[in-house]
Amino acid sequence: MDPWRYSTQGISLALRVTPRGGRDDIDGLETLADGRVVVKVRVRAIADGGEANRAVTELLARALGVPKADVRILSGATSRLKQIAVAGDPRKLGEALRELTAAKPAE
Template sequence: MNSLPAIRHVASSSKSALGYIYLQCHVKPGASKQREGIISVSEDIIEVCVSAQAREGEANKAVREVFSDVLKCPKSDVEVVRGLKSRDKTIAISGIDVKGDEQKCISGIRDQLLNAVE
């Protein structure tokens, strides 16, 4: 696997205080509708099941919807930035204000993800 943490903050290149939260994910497409969602959160990967198939971007769209719902942010703020054709993806969440405390922000997101685990 990779050595990056599952959840990390990447500062914006602009002067804005808003950066990006990057999420390292392993996606399992074609799951049953009942299993759709976050299934586990570890130090280095977030496992996500989606019922959509891995074709024509359907699974990527479903992954964006899962994170949008769990993190209560607009789908337009959720983007697959790496791994468009892979099960291992990097998801960028924009528009999150870390308010100067990166660790507190990351642990808040981790808590939201853990609370969503079925």
């Protein structure tokens, strides 16, 4: 099961973020203890003053080829687990996410 849902405006996806992760990257998929699948993301920024959230939205915008304004945090602004909305063509966004996470299977 994919950690993203499609809507008419774009997609929403579940993330697990690692701040101060050494690099800005999408590490693939991870299955949490409760069985949910999330996209693993790491950023160099620290989790202070919204820096890590800003880095996450910039990373996703760059990786998915959308403007930064089209990526917003729906929930989890102060948590490692976040729900993110990305505006755009849901089919293209889903394909891009599948490619970004395909080479990196769930752990």
